[in-house]
Amino acid sequence: MPRLILPLLLLLLAGCASDPASVSVSPNADGHQSTFFIQAVRAPGHRDDLEDRFDLGVRRALEAKGYRYQENAGDLRVIYMLGLDTQTGVIQRPVATQAGVITQTQIADSEQARLALRILDDASGEVLLQAQVARQLHDPSLTQQAFDDAIARLLQEFPAHAGR
Template sequence: MSRAYHPLRCLLLLLAVTLAGCVSRPVISTDTDPQADFGAYRSFGFYSPLAIEPDGYATPASGLMKAAVRRELEARGYVYEEGTPDLLVNINAYMNERTDVVSIPEIRHSIYYSYRANAYFASPYWTERTSVNNYTEGTLNIDLVDARRKALAWEGMAVGRVARMKPGQRAERINATVAEIFAQYPHRAGSR
């Protein structure tokens, strides 16, 4: 017996596949200062303390983030310098509890018996099926600040769902997210 084509079922399947795709990858956005002279930047260093280290000490996660940012900038020709770098890097990460409420309309039928017609009738009516999904949303910001002008030159941000992970998985996720942010960074050290 074959299943009949049902448009609502296809719509729900498409919605589920789309949402599943959103869960696995963060949304990346960037902003660039048009006044920034990216051709003049050759070195970088980290703010002290970083926004992710407000109490002045490193955590395993902040260490992973700093290493990933350093790897990405050095791959673009920048040199790490603690003294007087051209760019100061600040990293911020925070989490928010979020709730998604989705209502999907559906048709149900009420069956009643008519004594006058001596028959049963189905009467359709609209209702909604509501689902509530609680999750944690994480945001990772990477700021590149022109050290001489004390002005933000470039900002990259990733926003996505935070999943419970083992330490090894967390390192992979941080490295991948930082790489995705820097994939939007079009500059190389000293290039005009």
């Protein structure tokens, strides 16, 4: 199961970054903040084993935009939850037989990934970026670079630090 979790996140993030309806940036996000910190939300289904890679990807993406990382406090608070659910579904396929085409029905489990991410102005509590995505798990290879690229795409519309 852990081998499947990491590829899931890549697809989840890539899907999130490519679907404009799932990522929203507040018009008040203007880059005036200079520091950030990251907090995982440990809700049911959260994957602790993904935190290090996700944190590093977020850190690299925001540092590339000119923000400075601080461990416990900052102008921006990045909060997120990564999860994985098993869902049972019905798959129907046409099958050719000597008598004609019939529909074959199968019940199958699939893995569904979930990501909820928010960047907040820590002083006001205002949500500056929000992303919520659920995607079916597929199996590409995943490296830290793939994580970094996916998160950079996810945060693409978030403004750079104004002092940059």
